[in-house]
Amino acid sequence: MASINSKMSDYTQRAVLQVIGDDTRTFLQDLITNDIHRLSQGLLYSAILTPQGKYLSDFFLLAVSANEILLDIKSEMASDLMRRLRFYKLRARVDIGLTDINVSCGIRNQPAGAMRDPRHAELGWRSYQVDVIETSEQVDWDHLRVTHGIPETGIELIPEKTFILEMGFERLNGVDFKKGCFVGQEVTARMKHKTELRRQLKTVHVDGHASVGTPIHADGRAVGTLFSQARGKGLAHLRMDRLQGVQFQAGDATIHLA
Numbered sequence: 001m002a003s004i005n006s007k008m009s010d011y012t013q014r015a016v017l018q019v020i021g022d023d024t025r026t027f028l029q030d031l032i033t034n035d036i037h038r039l040s041q042g043l044l045y046s047a048i049l050t051p052q053g054k055y056l057s058d059f060f061l062l063a064v065s066a067n068e069i070l071l072d073i074k075s076e077m078a079s080d081l082m083r084r085l086r087f088y089k090l091r092a093r094v095d096i097g098l099t100d101i102n103v104s105c106g107i108r109n110q111p112a113g114a115m116r117d118p119r120h121a122e123l124g125w126r127s128y129q130v131d132v133i134e135t136s137e138q139v140d141w142d143h144l145r146v147t148h149g150i151p152e153t154g155i156e157l158i159p160e161k162t163f164i165l166e167m168g169f170e171r172l173n174g175v176d177f178k179k180g181c182f183v184g185q186e187v188t189a190r191m192k193h194k195t196e197l198r199r200q201l202k203t204v205h206v207d208g209h210a211s212v213g214t215p216i217h218a219d220g221r222a223v224g225t226l227f228s229q230a231r232g233k234g235l236a237h238l239r240m241d242r243l244q245g246v247q248f249q250a251g252d253a254t255i256h257l258a
Helices: 024-029 036-041 075-089 141-147 185-192
Strands: 014-020 044-049 055-065 068-074 095-098 102-106 125-129 199-207 214-218 221-230 233-239 247-250 253-257
Touching (some): 014 024, 014 075, 036 044, 055 075, 199 221
Antiparallel strands (some): 102 125, 214 221, 221 233
């Protein structure tokens, strides 16, 4: 199984899938939240949703050729994504499989062939090849993503529960509303055209510690959920219409709006 590799952090295990065949681009275009044509600009971040608009999996896409695209996904999600892609395949002329490609990443000294992470400028580069690129950089990836409001697969992004716009996917360049239809597009578009999202993922200050998934309360009223935490900061999924004041409680931890 492929993995993001670096001496700086264990970060997260990754797998790289291959979709190849004459219909590769049209096949993926009808499924993913982003526009496949944007692959000409570099690495693409996207997701697959349920027909009800809820998150199933997120991944990066890399164009190898006109008929071959690689998908960089968290390892534990790879089998399910392959199963879903094969379910949607029908008569599309594509083959879907797991590769032996490794994912390497870093912040500085971007190697030849590596590509910038499209979610945020501070997230550095990602490289795809069989041989691992070792680096001596020491980066606290959790602190970096918490600081910049980047949700993580399986933590903030929960299959069949999360709505991607509440997790900031538009800000992270993970959804395109001009591309046309995709699975779950109708619900996602309705949320987009609301005056304001009622629930949003926000970076907060955390005094103390609470486990992932701890409810956040104010005056006995639920206002959200606390997720990832690093160096006194955290990611909280908050009810924006209930935020009266700037200080809240999550278990034994005190939460302050950033």
